[in-house]
Amino acid sequence: MLLRLQKYSLRLKYKKGPEMYLADTLSRAYLPEVNVCESIQKLEEVDHTSTLAIPADRIERLKQASSEDPVLDVLRLTVLKGWPETKSEVPESIHAYYDIRDELTVQDSLIFKGQRLVIPVALRKEMIELVHTTHIGVEGCLRRARETMYWPRMSTELKEYISKCDVCASHRVMQGKEPLQQHRFAARPWSKVGADLCELKGRTLLVVSDYFSNYVEVENVSKPNTNGVTKPLKAMFARWGVPEELVSDNGPQFSSTEFAEFSRKWGFEHTTSSPHYPQSNGKAENAVKTVKRLFTKAREAGQSEFQALLDWRNTPTEGIGTSPAQRFLGRRCKTLLPTTRALLQPQYSTEKDTQAINQQKKRQELYYNRQTKSLTPLTSGDTVRLRLPGEKTWSAGVCTGLVGPRSYKVQVGGHEYRRNRRQVIQTEEPREIELPEAIVQEEQPSSEQGPAPNDTTRNVSPQLETNIPKPVRRSGRNRKSPDWFMNYVPA
Numbered sequence: 355m356l357l358r359l360q361k362y363s364l365r366l367k368y369k370k371g372p373e374m375y376l377a378d379t380l381s382r383a384y385l386p387e388v389n390v391c392e393s394i395q396k397l398e399e400v401d402h403t404s405t406l407a408i409p410a411d412r413i414e415r416l417k418q419a420s421s422e423d424p425v426l427d428v429l430r431l432t433v434l435k436g437w438p439e440t441k442s443e444v445p446e447s448i449h450a451y452y453d454i455r456d457e458l459t460v461q462d463s464l465i466f467k468g469q470r471l472v473i474p475v476a477l478r479k480e481m482i483e484l485v486h487t488t489h490i491g492v493e494g495c496l497r498r499a500r501e502t503m504y505w506p507r508m509s510t511e512l513k514e515y516i517s518k519c520d521v522c523a524s525h526r527v528m529q530g531k532e533p534l535q536q537h538r539f540a541a542r543p544w545s546k547v548g549a550d551l552c553e554l555k556g557r558t559l560l561v562v563s564d565y566f567s568n569y570v571e572v573e574n575v576s577k578p579n580t581n582g583v584t585k586p587l588k589a590m591f592a593r594w595g596v597p598e599e600l601v602s603d604n605g606p607q608f609s610s611t612e613f614a615e616f617s618r619k620w621g622f623e624h625t626t627s628s629p630h631y632p633q634s635n636g637k638a639e640n641a642v643k644t645v646k647r648l649f650t651k652a653r654e655a656g657q658s659e660f661q662a663l664l665d666w667r668n669t670p671t672e673g674i675g676t677s678p679a680q681r682f683l684g685r686r687c688k689t690l691l692p693t694t695r696a697l698l699q700p701q702y703s704t705e706k707d708t709q710a711i712n713q714q715k716k717r718q719e720l721y722y723n724r725q726t727k728s729l730t731p732l733t734s735g736d737t738v739r740l741r742l743p744g745e746k747t748w749s750a751g752v753c754t755g756l757v758g759p760r761s762y763k764v765q766v767g768g769h770e771y772r773r774n775r776r777q778v779i780q781t782e783e784p785r786e787i788e789l790p791e792a793i794v795q796e797e798q799p800s801s802e803q804g805p806a807p808n809d810t811t812r813n814v815s816p817q818l819e820t821n822i823p824k825p826v827r828r829s830g831r832n833r834k835s836p837d838w839f840m841n842y843v844p845a
Contacts, residue, residue: 450506548638563641567681628774
């Protein structure tokens with residue numbers, strides 16, 4: 355108090371005790387009659403209807419609908435009479451208004467919450483349609499409505515209405531990124547490889563990348579068909595051995611019956627990524643980008659493409675310290691640079707590099723997941739929206755099953771497509787497509803059978819789609835710990 359009084363110039367004056375009157379005594383000695391000035395009465399009166407910038411006929415409709423609404427009748431009488439002390443004494447029909455009772459006012463038959471008009475039940479659907487006339491999106495409609503109108507559960511009803519709008523669902527933006535889901539780590543070279551085709555200067559190249567070492571193999575393909583792909587693959591397998599798993603996209607060369615027979619005879623698992631979602635085959639896509647960049651630069655510089663590939667294979671990887679050739683072959687390769695014979699001797703252990711690669715993958719996952727959000731898993735029979743090839747709008751469809759991690763089969767019209775979960779938007783629209791009888795039976799499992807396990811730990815090839823369990827349906831609420839939790843180290 356002394357600090358606050360320093361800015362004042364005080365003059366102290368002594369007063370006797372009898373002259374120090376108590377305010378409580380004076381408050382009890384009020385005058386029997388008080389004459390209030392007419393101008394003050396006018397200032398205290400507020401005409402809420404004058405603030406409504408709508409035609410007079412619509413105001414009359416609002417007044418009539420409010421007077422005919424039984425819930426608003428009870429609310430109007432309660433506001434004028436006074437609210438009870440506890441919520442239990444309030445009629446059940448107006449419990450939703452109890453927490454905002456201090457903001458409610460009544461004028462004629464209209465009720466206002468502050469400057470917002472309380473809309474009667476008969477006109478709520480019309481107001482929702484009016485707010486959503488121009489399809490400005492969920493958040494835009496909510497902001498508009500919250501400025502002018504009010505009724506209990508208004509935001510929820512608006513969201514439900516907009517979620518079933520065909521125009522808005524057809525022109526939605528792409529969904530955001532999900533948390534990173536990395537491929538199974540292969541702890542030895544050439545155990546898991548990724549393959550992809552690319553076009554470069556009129557040539558078709560087959561690029562194969564090892565998941566452990568990042569070692570890249572490149573071969574010319576005579577014809578871009580299954581036979582043209584399997585022939586160089588057999589040559590690579592003869593040099594380095596048959597991998598346990600080969601990951602590719604859904605190109606006709608890899609999705610044909612002949613390639614399925616090739617994978618069966620040579621004893622490796624063939625996994626395909628989600629169509630039109632190259633990120634799920636990121637290892638091969640990144641290898642293609644690297645090969646194109648190396649070969650283009652080498653051609654413009656007048657250098658050999660093979661020399662560029664040799665130099666890249668023998669360049670140490672940042673964060674790991676060894677080159678792809680060292681991790682793949684167990685030794686350095688002789689290049690045009692002056693290298694001592696001691697460096698060319700095989701001196702290599704996979705344990706150190708395995709630890710470095712795992713740390714790199716964890717760091718990559720941590721930074722990637724900072725701006726991601728998990729999407730709710732789909733089940734058979736869910737109504738969804740999907741962008742068909744060559745189209746920019748979202749078409750209505752039905753999810754018919756799970757293919758692999760975050761990869762689903764979706765039926766649109768009379769065709770079935772496979773898409774990643776990020777490419778499929780779940781909606782609350784009524785189902786317009788009749789599902790096959792087998793899928794309908796899957797939606798209604800027998801009570802004698804236990805719940806199916808949620809197997810989303812590995813990719814599954816189209817040839818192994820049978821007996822895939824459905825994911826467990828959980829709440830749509832996404833929980834994510836704060837990023838600063840990652841910095842906590844227990845003592």
